[in-house]
Amino acid sequence: MSKLILVTGGTRSGKSRYAESLCRAQNNKTAYIATSIPFDEEFKARVAKHREMRPSEWETFEVYENIYKVIPEIASTHQTVILDCVTLMVNNLMFKENVDYDTISTLEVDRLEASIKEQFIKLIKAVQKTDLYFVIVTNEIGLCPVAANKLTRIYTDIIGRMNQLIAENSDEVYFVVSGIPMKIKG
Numbered sequence: 001m002s003k004l005i006l007v008t009g010g011t012r013s014g015k016s017r018y019a020e021s022l023c024r025a026q027n028n029k030t031a032y033i034a035t036s037i038p039f040d041e042e043f044k045a046r047v048a049k050h051r052e053m054r055p056s057e058w059e060t061f062e063v064y065e066n067i068y069k070v071i072p073e074i075a076s077t078h079q080t081v082i083l084d085c086v087t088l089m090v091n092n093l094m095f096k097e098n099v100d101y102d103t104i105s106t107l108e109v110d111r112l113e114a115s116i117k118e119q120f121i122k123l124i125k126a127v128q129k130t131d132l133y134f135v136i137v138t139n140e141i142g143l144c145p146v147a148a149n150k151l152t153r154i155y156t157d158i159i160g161r162m163n164q165l166i167a168e169n170s171d172e173v174y175f176v177v178s179g180i181p182m183k184i185k186g
């Protein structure tokens with residue numbers, strides 16, 4: 001039976017480090033699902049730093065879309081998985097579409113969110129069919145004021161609802177503040 005864990009926190013809260021420690025503690029074959037697309041030199045350097053921190057024996061899968069399709073393959077050779085992170089995944093799914101976020105209609109936003117939600121529902125269902133210890137990392141964006149621009153409001157609304165969906169389906173949820181994890185579910 002699978003175990004789904006969500007680790008959330010603010011930027012530079014230590015959430016990725018804590019999620020990685022949960023995976024290391026399993027002491028078995030780990031897969032790392034990286035959802036980022038490094039688009040400039042600074043981002044490439046950040047990705048490289050993340051890679052250096054991970055154990056070299058962890059296998060990395062760079063994918064942000066249709067992740068559920070690789071779960072059976074990963075489950076056949078790994079026992080533990082970390083997905084880092086939901087916010088980059090949502091970002092990439094939003095920007096793969098050719099959308100003008102300044103003029104997008106409410107109906108178009110609803111369709112976009114529904115397609116992103118479908119990605120997460122399929123991912124959760126795929127994980128639940130396995131015996132994986134599966135850790136998902138996300139940013140807690142619910143502590144920020146409402147954004148001044150439409151794009152950021154759409155983005156934070158979608159992430160907030162995806163975080164709720166994942167948390168609802170998780171066995172455990174941790175909130176990390178200043179490197180200190182607090183168990184809030186499970």
